[in-house]
Amino acid sequence: MNIGFLEIHWLDVLDISLVTILLYNLYKLMRGSVALKVFIGFLSIYLIFLVVKATEMALLSERLGQFMGVGVIAVIVLFQNEIRKLLLLIGKSTEFNDVLGRFFNSKKEDDNSIFDTTPLVVALKSMGETKTGALIVLSKDNPLEYFTETGDLLDAHISKRLLLSIFFKNSPLHDGAVIIYQDRIKAARCILPVSENTDIPAYLGLRHRAAVGITEINETAVLIVSEETGQLSFVHGGMIQYNLSPQEMRQKIVAYL
Numbered sequence: 337m338n339i340g341f342l343e344i345h346w347l348d349v350l351d352i353s354l355v356t357i358l359l360y361n362l363y364k365l366m367r368g369s370v371a372l373k374v375f376i377g378f379l380s381i382y383l384i385f386l387v388v389k390a391t392e393m394a395l396l397s398e399r400l401g402q403f404m405g406v407g408v409i410a411v412i413v414l415f416q417n418e419i420r421k422l423l424l425l426i427g428k429s430t431e432f433n434d435v436l437g438r439f440f441n442s443k444k445e446d447d448n449s450i451f452d453t454t455p456l457v458v459a460l461k462s463m464g465e466t467k468t469g470a471l472i473v474l475s476k477d478n479p480l481e482y483f484t485e486t487g488d489l490l491d492a493h494i495s496k497r498l499l500l501s502i503f504f505k506n507s508p509l510h511d512g513a514v515i516i517y518q519d520r521i522k523a524a525r526c527i528l529p530v531s532e533n534t535d536i537p538a539y540l541g542l543r544h545r546a547a548v549g550i551t552e553i554n555e556t557a558v559l560i561v562s563e564e565t566g567q568l569s570f571v572h573g574g575m576i577q578y579n580l581s582p583q584e585m586r587q588k589i590v591a592y593l
Contacts, residue, residue, distance in 0.1 A: 451519035459499040469563030471513040487526035547571040
């Protein structure tokens, strides 16, 4: 296809589309953060370097060239968090993710993905009545080893008493998230990534932002009990559903599993 003096092939259209998608996802990851300003600073220096090189300013061109020579390493160091988030996002959205997971894991996970939700829902109801803050991550096909290693490993059966003991305000395990993989409590006091989404209401605290953050980069669901109001919330795909009843929470959990 010819547009004026340009000859465009379908590979060119595909190339431009992929670059556009990549740049858009990079912008979403850096939007509202300091990283975006740093990226603009790097881009400005690069544009100045191109102008200086075009005008053949030898001394300045040499100095900026030395700086640009280590630019890739500097970008990796400065943007390591954003790069990790981008790779996690790509891994989450890849179609053959399930195929790879089944290939590297010989256990049949489907048999254990749905469990008796009664102890979990009863614990949430009890914590809501006493306004005990809680953050519980559910994962049906990903052990989330990167995040479980940040806390204390338990590998215990799901029970109301254990969950109430973990989130009791004087418990050394209450500060952080509990991760449930299939039908087991894998770890407690886990650290979750905090979302940088600027659309999250300002009145929501770190507990809700952490819940959104983990669901943005992993196929998980998060159950929240507000310490201020005792309300139950369900988070999936970066979206929060507020003020749910225990029965509604059970329905959400079963639907996710």
